[in-house]
Amino acid sequence: MTSLKPSFNLNSKQGDIKIEVNLFMCLTFIGIGLTGMGLTIEGLKEAQNADFIFMDSYTNILPSEALNTLSSLIGKNIQPLKRADLEGRGLAKIIELAKRNKVALLVAGDPFIATTHISLKIEAAKAGIPVKYIPSASIQTVIAGLTGLSNYKFGKSATIVFPDKGPNNAAYEAVRDNKSRGLHTLLYLDLDVESSRAMTINEGIKILLELESKRGEGVINSDMLVIGIARACWKDSIIKASKLSKILHYDFGPPPHVLIIPGSLHFIELEALKLFAGMEDY
Numbered sequence: 607m608t609s610l611k612p613s614f615n616l617n618s619k620q621g622d623i624k625i626e627v628n629l630f631m632c633l634t635f636i637g638i639g640l641t642g643m644g645l646t647i648e649g650l651k652e653a654q655n656a657d658f659i660f661m662d663s664y665t666n667i668l669p670s671e672a673l674n675t676l677s678s679l680i681g682k683n684i685q686p687l688k689r690a691d692l693e694g695r696g697l698a699k700i701i702e703l704a705k706r707n708k709v710a711l712l713v714a715g716d717p718f719i720a721t722t723h724i725s726l727k728i729e730a731a732k733a734g735i736p737v738k739y740i741p742s743a744s745i746q747t748v749i750a751g752l753t754g755l756s757n758y759k760f761g762k763s764a765t766i767v768f769p770d771k772g773p774n775n776a777a778y779e780a781v782r783d784n785k786s787r788g789l790h791t792l793l794y795l796d797l798d799v800e801s802s803r804a805m806t807i808n809e810g811i812k813i814l815l816e817l818e819s820k821r822g823e824g825v826i827n828s829d830m831l832v833i834g835i836a837r838a839c840w841k842d843s844i845i846k847a848s849k850l851s852k853i854l855h856y857d858f859g860p861p862p863h864v865l866i867i868p869g870s871l872h873f874i875e876l877e878a879l880k881l882f883a884g885m886e887d888y
Contacts, residue, residue: 630657630707631707631735632709632735632736633701633710633726634653634708634709634738634739634740635711635727635740636649636742637716637740638668638714640715640743640744640748640838641672642669642672642714646741646742648740652738652740653710654680654682655708656682657709658709658710659682659710660700660711661686661687662713662722663686664688664689665713665799666715666797666862667714668714688800692722698729701730701735705733711726715744716743716747717741718739727739746792749792752835752839752845753833753835753845753879753882754881754883755833755878756790759869759870760789760792761869762780762783763780763792763794764776764777764781765794766814766865768805775817777814778826781826781867784867784869788870791867793810793865793866794864795807795862795863797861806858811853812854828849828850830849830867831847831867831868832847832866832867833847833853833879834863835866836859836860836863837859842859844858844859845882846858847883848885848886
């Protein structure tokens, strides 16, 4: 794709210096929500005006039809990117492309809830490339609506990673510290799309139980209330609140999954969990 790039000359005592001013360069981060259909009107317009459209295909799982549906809606081809395409040399290529074109990057959820894309934003800013950010819904922003838990009562979140990646002390300690203050804990579950690995709620609970057996601090027990959310906001989403011993064996279906360990509950939160998460008397 070619386009005219306006430029002008500055005269100096050392001679003429030609400076190319590209009025068409831009890198736009566009959130597409948890289903891929969370594209805002602003995001849609930005994508339609882009010269190149990419989609992060490795930080989250989207419904299988999302890519084709988005491409049809926007009216342009969308190129999925792997992790290597947004790191190292891949990142440099995106930066160079954005120096001469309007580039849009579609991201599941909200682009900067996780830290994955901040490096690209920083490098673009260093290169003098205008950066735009168009947010959308993320798992953090939908939890209150899905479960009825108060957004104000969530403490530090953490990720339970696959055991071969290292210990999960950070997740255990986040639950411990939040519980001590009566706060809820959102636990992300490890996801490696390119290796077809996605932790389930059941696996996450087993890891927490194993940690408890090693540390013995009384943070995790079979009778505690936990909430599992599978495929949040998808057509077949599941939200279930129950004792840990029951959730451990509950079939949530395919990922993506997240796990919530509530702190102290207001009576309105309790009522909401009964109505929206099938919680039995607790």
